[in-house]
Amino acid sequence: KDLRRKDRKKHKKRSKQIKLVRTYSIYVIAILLVGYGLFSIVSGPQIGPVGSTHEHLDVLVYIDGEPLDLNQSRYAMKSGYGHIHGGEGDIMHLHAINIPLSWFMESIDLSITPDSIDVHGMEYSTDENNVFLMFVNGDKITKVDYVLADEDRILIYYGSGSDTDIDRALSLVSNRAEGVNGMPNKGD
Structure with a gap:
């Protein structure tokens, strides 16, 4: 019984760690996407596609x-x-x-x-x-x-x-x- 309890405790702890890593990963990705969007806006206009003007x-x-x-x-x-x-x-x-x-x-x-x-x-x-x-x-x-x-x-x-x-x-x-x-x- 003690061994099972320790395994469950260990498993719960690992599950919490995985959830925490996932949550932080999502935050980091969101921050990077927002940063990239802001950089694109600040860095000026991008050349348009061929045919966008004459x-x-x-x-x-x-x-x-x-x-x-x-x-x-x-x-x-x-x-x-x-x-x-x-x-x-x-x-x-x-x-x-x-x-x-x-x-x-x-x-x-x-x-x-x-x-x-x-x-x-x-x-x-x-x-x-x-x-x-x-x-x-x-x-x-x-x-x-x-x-x-x-x-x-x-x-x-x-x-x-x-x-x-x-x-x-x-x-x-x-x-x-x-x-x-x-x-x-x-x-x-």
Whole structure:
């Protein structure tokens, strides 16, 4: 009898421990799920699915006084989310919402940071002679995670810091996206 009582006592104790572990596990999982949800909200918008939008933007990458030729095939049709069509190097085509500028640039193999651009292994960054700047619709931005919007005019600039040179580059950013949006097929 004593042995059975001890076994039952031991079994009850073990049962209580298992229930306690289960309860704590459920709490931990719930806390992790809530934390993940909050992190997702705080970390900003996620790129939407392909087909969630159809937008066009003007873009110019300007390095040392010259526009970078984005008409080259190396930049064309890199992603279904956003891309440049061959022969239309001044127009970004977006097919997903919430695409950050840095993501788009990376997708065409041009990495940017707040103070530099990497063009095929050659890094151009702000130094004593030159500046790296980014503009959206003529306004200077510093965040590479700027979320692109329809008909934005983007300038990625590296060169002299003179106002004259910067204004010249800004004037070279095309304004074709608006016209493409007015086409019957929106310039697929």
